[in-house]
Amino acid sequence: MNDPDNEAEQALKELDADETAKGERIDQWLAARLQPDLSRSRIQALMREGAVHLNGQPATEPKRKLVPGDRIVITMPEPAPAEPVGEDIPLDILFEDDDLIVINKPAGLVVHPGAGNWTGTLVNAMIHHCGASLSGIGGVRRPGIVHRLDKDTSGVLVVAKNDLAHRVLSEAFADHGRTGDLERAYDALVWGSPARVAGTVDAPLGRSGTDRTRQAVVPETREDARHAVTHFTVLERFGQKEDATAMAALVECRLETGRTHQIRVHMAHIGHPLIGDQDYGRAFFTKANKLGDTLGPVVRMFPRQALHARLLAFSHPVTGEPMRFEAPHPQDLAELLEGFRRWSPNGKT
Incomplete structure (x- = not known):
C-alpha cells in the first residue's frame, strides 16, 4: 500500500545553499545536485511554471545568483499522462537516417503532446513512423525534440532519434549558430x-x-x-x-x-x-x-x-557533415x- 505521507514528501525537493552556491546561477547549482533526476532544462521549465521557490518567493529567473543559506523548495508537478503512443499520421520527410529525421511540418500540426493536444501530434507520428529505429531519449523510446514550430507555423524541423544526436543538436540550437553552422x-x-x-x-x-x-x-x-x-x-x-x-x-x-x-x-x-x-x-x-x-x-x-x-x-x-534543407x-x-x-x-x- 502506498504511504500518502511519503508521497507528499516525494513531491517536494528542499535544498539549502552551502558555500559552493556562492555566486552560482540557481539553475546551474540545482542541476549539479539533482541530476540525473532533473536536468538543467527541466529545472528552467519548472521555474517558468512557478514550481521553484527561493526563500519563500517564486524564483522564475534562472540567472538569479545564490548566496549561502538560501532555501530552495521545488514542488514537483503531478505525473504527466502516460507516454505518447504512435499514430499513423502522414509525414513529409525531407531526410532521414539512423540519427535524425527532417520533416516539412504542415500548419495545424502540434509538435509535442500537451494540455488539449495529447494525441495527433508530431511526436505521436514520429513514434509510429520510426518504430524500433528510436534508440531512446533519456532511456525512453521517443523522439528528441530540439526545437519547435508553433502549431500554425509550417516548415522545416529536425528531430533527433537517439541521445547523442539529441544532445549535440540541442547544444547547437541553444547556441543559435553563434559558434556553429546552425542557420x-x-x-x-x-x-x-x-x-x-x-x-x-x-x-x-x-x-x-x-x-x-x-x-x-x-x-x-x-x-x-x-x-x-x-x-x-x-x-x-x-x-x-x-x-x-x-x-x-x-x-x-x-x-x-x-x-x-x-x-x-x-x-x-x-x-x-x-x-x-x-x-x-x-x-x-x-x-x-x-x-x-x-x-x-x-x-x-x-x-x-x-x-x-x-x-x-x-x-x-x-558525422559533422553540413546539411541544408529548404521547404517551398x-x-x-x-x-x-x-x-x-x-x-x-x-x-x-
Whole structure:
C-alpha cells in the first residue's frame, strides 16, 4: 500500500545553499545536485511554471545568483499522462537516417503532446513512423525534440532519434549558430512594410501581463525578461507608395535567439504584425477591407499566421557533415502571396 505521507514528501525537493552556491546561477547549482533526476532544462521549465521557490518567493529567473543559506523548495508537478503512443499520421520527410529525421511540418500540426493536444501530434507520428529505429531519449523510446514550430507555423524541423544526436543538436540550437553552422530563415507576410530593406529588432521578451499564453516585449530589468534578437530583410512589397510604405510585405526573418513567438511579437512590436495572426495582429484585420473584393475575402479568411520556416541548415550531429534543407511555401501561403502579387504587380523591392 502506498504511504500518502511519503508521497507528499516525494513531491517536494528542499535544498539549502552551502558555500559552493556562492555566486552560482540557481539553475546551474540545482542541476549539479539533482541530476540525473532533473536536468538543467527541466529545472528552467519548472521555474517558468512557478514550481521553484527561493526563500519563500517564486524564483522564475534562472540567472538569479545564490548566496549561502538560501532555501530552495521545488514542488514537483503531478505525473504527466502516460507516454505518447504512435499514430499513423502522414509525414513529409525531407531526410532521414539512423540519427535524425527532417520533416516539412504542415500548419495545424502540434509538435509535442500537451494540455488539449495529447494525441495527433508530431511526436505521436514520429513514434509510429520510426518504430524500433528510436534508440531512446533519456532511456525512453521517443523522439528528441530540439526545437519547435508553433502549431500554425509550417516548415522545416529536425528531430533527433537517439541521445547523442539529441544532445549535440540541442547544444547547437541553444547556441543559435553563434559558434556553429546552425542557420534558420523564416518567411513572414506582414501588414505594412519596414521603411528599411533590412534591420534588426533587439527587444527582450517575457509573459504578457494580460494573457499568460502570450509573449510581449518587456523591460530588460524585469525578472523574466529574456534576450531576443530578430534580423529581417524585406523581400517584396505589395501596394508600395512613393514614400516606400506599402500595404503588405514578404519579409525574411533570421533568428539570433529562439524565444516563444519571437518573430510574431517582434514584427508586431515594430508595427508590422503577421497577416492572419489572431494573437498579435488582430487590430490590423480591418486593413483587408482596402484590398478589394477579390483579395480582401481571401486575407480575411486566412486561418493562421502567415509564417513559414523555409530554411534550416546545421552540421550532422554524428558525422559533422553540413546539411541544408529548404521547404517551398505551402499551398495556402503560396496562393495568398500570388493573390498579393496579382493585386500589386509591381511588388518587388
